[in-house]
Amino acid sequence: MAEIPVRLGNFAGDDIDLTSAEAGPKGTTTLSARRLPLADARYQTRVLESLDLSHAPSDGRFEKAVETSGLAPLRPSKLEIFQINVGKLCNMTCRHCHVDSGPDRIEENMDKETINACLRALDKTEAHTVDITGGAPELNPHFAYLVEECVKRGKHIIDRCNLTVLLLPRFRELPQWLAQRKVELVCSLPHYRRRNTDAQRGKGTFERSIEALKRLNRVGYGSGDPDRRLTLMTNPVGAYLSGSQASMEREWKEHLSTKHGVRFDRLITINNMPISRFLEWLEESGNLQSYMELLVNSFNPATVPGLMCRNTLSVSWDGKVYDCDFNQMLELESVASDGKRPTVYDFDPAGFANRDIVTARHCFGCTAGAGSSCGGAIEGD
Numbered sequence: 001m002a003e004i005p006v007r008l009g010n011f012a013g014d015d016i017d018l019t020s021a022e023a024g025p026k027g028t029t030t031l032s033a034r035r036l037p038l039a040d041a042r043y044q045t046r047v048l049e050s051l052d053l054s055h056a057p058s059d060g061r062f063e064k065a066v067e068t069s070g071l072a073p074l075r076p077s078k079l080e081i082f083q084i085n086v087g088k089l090c091n092m093t094c095r096h097c098h099v100d101s102g103p104d105r106i107e108e109n110m111d112k113e114t115i116n117a118c119l120r121a122l123d124k125t126e127a128h129t130v131d132i133t134g135g136a137p138e139l140n141p142h143f144a145y146l147v148e149e150c151v152k153r154g155k156h157i158i159d160r161c162n163l164t165v166l167l168l169p170r171f172r173e174l175p176q177w178l179a180q181r182k183v184e185l186v187c188s189l190p191h192y193r194r195r196n197t198d199a200q201r202g203k204g205t206f207e208r209s210i211e212a213l214k215r216l217n218r219v220g221y222g223s224g225d226p227d228r229r230l231t232l233m234t235n236p237v238g239a240y241l242s243g244s245q246a247s248m249e250r251e252w253k254e255h256l257s258t259k260h261g262v263r264f265d266r267l268i269t270i271n272n273m274p275i276s277r278f279l280e281w282l283e284e285s286g287n288l289q290s291y292m293e294l295l296v297n298s299f300n301p302a303t304v305p306g307l308m309c310r311n312t313l314s315v316s317w318d319g320k321v322y323d324c325d326f327n328q329m330l331e332l333e334s335v336a337s338d339g340k341r342p343t344v345y346d347f348d349p350a351g352f353a354n355r356d357i358v359t360a361r362h363c364f365g366c367t368a369g370a371g372s373s374c375g376g377a378i379e380g381d
Contacts, residue, residue: 016169018103018139024091024164025202030102031277038280039100041331048274048361051289056296062363069301074309074357076323079349081312082122082155083131083374085328086110086140088317091165094201096235096278098329101135109135110317112142114344118315119149121347127313131374133160133325138171147181157183160233163212164205179219182227186268187213189232192255196237213262222263230264233376235272239287241298241369242269245377268376271295273326273365295364303371306378309357319344323357325374326365332358 016023031039038044053060058068066072087109090101110118122130130150137143137159150157159178166174178185187209190197194206213230216222222230232252236242249267256262272278274291282288309323313334321342322328333341335358336351371378 018089018091021204023103023168024162025198025205025208026093026102027095027200027202027205028093028277030093030104031100031280033102033104036280038276038283041329044275044279045330045332045360045362047279047283047288048292051292051361053292053296053361056293057299058296060292060296060361062359062361062367065296065299065301065364065367066304066359068299069304071304074304074307074359076353076355076357077305077310079125079127079311079313079353081129081131081308081374082118082125082127083133083312083314083325084110084115084118084146085133085314085316085325086115086135086137086143086146088135089139090134090136090162091139091168092136092162092201092205094162094277095281096200096272098273098276098278098326099135100276100329105135108317109140110142110319112145114317114319115142115146115149117319117344118146119153121315121344122150122153122155124347124349125313127155129156129158131158131160131312136162136165138165138174144177147178147183151181157181159183159185161185161187163187163189163209166212166215167208175215175219175221179221179228184229184231185216185221186231186233187216188234190234190237192252192259200237210260210262213256213260213264217263222265224265229266232264232267233270234267235270239272239282239285239291239294241294242271242372242377245269245370269370269372270374270376271365271368271372273362275326275329275362292361292364295368298368299364300367300369300371300379303367303378306371306373307366308373308375309359309366312374313352315344321347321352324366326362327358330360330362332360334358 058065088101088105093102197206314322337354
């Protein structure tokens with residue numbers, strides 16, 4: 001299959017305007033479009049650092065908390081996952097999005113030159129998994145090319161999909177195309193109930209998500225086939241931690257199967273990170289101080305060895321390199337052992353492997369409770 005064509009703006013033929021409600025639910029608008037101070041990553045960091053957490057464990061300092069795990073300073077383990085954020089363009093604008101993605105984020109999209117640089121950097125590593133994310137990564141015009149190149153390299157590929165994008169006319173054949181290439185789909189769905197999902201992602205999200213899941217089921221996803229793995233990803237609707245991943249998976253499978261005839265293979269739970277549009281919600285709802293205290297008080301040293309920043313490289317749409325996707329959104333670039341900030345164009349695996357991982361207060365989100373990473377809970381039940 002050739003590259004999937006994407007035309008921005010008002011589409012002709014079988015395409016629609018991404019800014020329209022028809023293209024996808026819009027729970028809010030982007031911080032960038034509203035020109036809010038929180039659209040600035042440095043401002044977000046200052047907001048978190050300004051909170052008085054001196055009464056909390058470790059004085060609310062993540063570096064000090066990590067010392068209790070015996071792994072300070074935080075250092076990388078073997079690189080296993082090469083994560084590529086191909087852009088911030090999305091057909092949706094969800095209330096809790098940590099990327100601040102939306103249909104207006106047209107400029108922040110990875111070009112083919114940078115994708116090729118990513119592939120060259122990937123070839124220098126022993127990473128077994130390529131994790132493609134966004135925005136809605138499928139909207140990048142070079143998405144199919146990237147997938148094909150990773151297939152040639154024998155990599156396990158993850159596509160982080162918002163589900164509703166699969167209902168766009170241009171993507172009617174995409175589920176089958178992905179299945180043929182054995183791409184794992186990690187699909188975001190806040191809850192198995194309509195009210196909770198629509199509250200976070202916009203009216204109509206749940207209904208469209210169920211339809212997309214049924215399309216995936218029809219091409220073999222969610223049937224237990226390891227080559228067509230369907231993973232659902234959920235995060236809390238409010239200012240609290242994710243529940244038990246194992247028990248929630250059982251509950252979700254029973255409900256979605258019984259009520260909607262939908263199958264999936266596994267559920268992963270992720271704590272909301274106090275950045276971007278969720279940070280905006282925390283401020284507006286008066287929950288910021290209490291949520292940060294919850295994260296700090298729930299620090300679990302047993303989660304530190306499994307943090308995603310230890311085995312993952314995260315690349316932004318412009319080729320900069322980060323320790324994780326959340327650091328990427330706060331523009332906290334990785335610092336190699338020589339003190340330089342690498343990009344995929346000059347990536348040196350040895351220097352990257354010998355770095356200290358960059359951390360800040362938002363990192364408590366990954367170590368609270370059972371922990372949280374792009375792969376879900378870190379510590380099992």
